[in-house]
Amino acid sequence: MNIAFWQVLEKYKPSQQLSKKEIVLLLNANVGSESQALFALADQVRQQYHGPAVHLRGIIEFSNYCKNDCCYCGLRCSNQNIERYRLLASEVVAAAHQVIMMGFNTIVLQSGEDPWYDAATICEILLQIKRDSNVAITLSIGERTKEEYRLMYQAGADRFLLKHETADQQLFNKLRPGTSFEKRLICLQSLRAVGFQVGSGNMVGLPGQTVATLAADILLLKQLDVEMAGIGPFIPHPQTPLAQVPPGDLQLTLKTLAVARLALPLAHLPATTAAATLHPQGRQMALACGANVIMPNVTPLKFRKLYQIYPGKAGSTENPLESLNKTRDLIRVTGREIATGRGDSLKKYFR
Numbered sequence: 001m002n003i004a005f006w007q008v009l010e011k012y013k014p015s016q017q018l019s020k021k022e023i024v025l026l027l028n029a030n031v032g033s034e035s036q037a038l039f040a041l042a043d044q045v046r047q048q049y050h051g052p053a054v055h056l057r058g059i060i061e062f063s064n065y066c067k068n069d070c071c072y073c074g075l076r077c078s079n080q081n082i083e084r085y086r087l088l089a090s091e092v093v094a095a096a097h098q099v100i101m102m103g104f105n106t107i108v109l110q111s112g113e114d115p116w117y118d119a120a121t122i123c124e125i126l127l128q129i130k131r132d133s134n135v136a137i138t139l140s141i142g143e144r145t146k147e148e149y150r151l152m153y154q155a156g157a158d159r160f161l162l163k164h165e166t167a168d169q170q171l172f173n174k175l176r177p178g179t180s181f182e183k184r185l186i187c188l189q190s191l192r193a194v195g196f197q198v199g200s201g202n203m204v205g206l207p208g209q210t211v212a213t214l215a216a217d218i219l220l221l222k223q224l225d226v227e228m229a230g231i232g233p234f235i236p237h238p239q240t241p242l243a244q245v246p247p248g249d250l251q252l253t254l255k256t257l258a259v260a261r262l263a264l265p266l267a268h269l270p271a272t273t274a275a276a277t278l279h280p281q282g283r284q285m286a287l288a289c290g291a292n293v294i295m296p297n298v299t300p301l302k303f304r305k306l307y308q309i310y311p312g313k314a315g316s317t318e319n320p321l322e323s324l325n326k327t328r329d330l331i332r333v334t335g336r337e338i339a340t341g342r343g344d345s346l347k348k349y350f351r
């Protein structure tokens with residue numbers, strides 16, 4: 001019996017920060033009773049702070065162009081084998097209006113890092129969506145200047161998702177040539193400074209990553225005091241340099257998610273599409289160990305197959321309504337409920 005593991009679980013308090021050593025101990029939980037106890041505690045903390053509600057965030061992937069060449073991503077600019085698409089600003093607004101009509105309280109506008117959409121275009125999209133709706137808008141469009149982030153925030157974007165991907169600086173710089181970990185952190189600080197609710201997150205299963213790296217990921221998320229953390233398994237794409245690397249381990253992904261829930265009780269944690277891609281019950285499993293968000297893909301059907309960060313993405317053959325209905329059914333089956341509010345930061349209620 002791993003006494004140290006059980007001691008960390010027993011003395012856990014949401015208000016006290018876990019040390020790196022404690023996080024590593026928890027991440028090393030065995031597949032039996034230790035993992036079960038970890039998941040149960042994470043589920044309890046989720047219930048305490050977030051209740052049974054699951055927030056739905058509808059993702060519109062509006063461009064698969066990207067100027068970057070990340071080694072793990074099918075959208076990398078050197079991949080000549082994908083058909084590229086861009087929605088016009090008016091098409092993004094029309095898609096957003098449809099998503100609002102379907103009842104979503106949050107829209108996530110996601111794209112590769114595509115400078116074709118300058119700040120003025122993004123702001124115009126935001127202003128038009130917000131003109132007659134109080135829907136929360138999350139942007140997930142990559143690195144921009146602080147001034148551009150400020151303009152987007154002022155135009156109505158509420159949240160910004162910029163994953164740090166890995167807290168291992170050398171690994172980050174190796175896997176994301178032409179970009180840097182240092183700049184990533186500056187962007188995350190800029191987002192916070194201009195007023196965004198900030199989301200970040202990491203992959204589990206990158207080559208060269210260790211359990212200590214995952215502990216550093218969780219501590220970085222804590223240090224950034226994120227409102228949202230997306231933690232999902234790495235899935236190899238055949239047209240990338242990491243094609244032969246095995247996918248991330250689902251069990252380790254779930255443990256990382258559960259420990260993130262303990263470290264970040266207030267954060268919104270999605271049950272990721274990548275987890276659902278690895279395992280048909282992946283989202284349900286994530287909901288049972290700390291997750292409180294699902295992000296159904298509501299990209300118009302003709303485009304969603306082309307947004308291939310990794311292959312075989314769950315839901316890539318469904319239309320937006322099918323994705324929503326499937327998600328509703330999944331939530332019902334787990335005995336949870338669909339949240340009715342926007343799912344903003346909980347910090348104001350607990351701090």
Ligand code: SF4
Nearest residue numbers: 066068070073076112
């Ligand atoms: S991970 Fe993001 S920035 Fe990197 S290539 Fe893919 S879409 Fe572009």
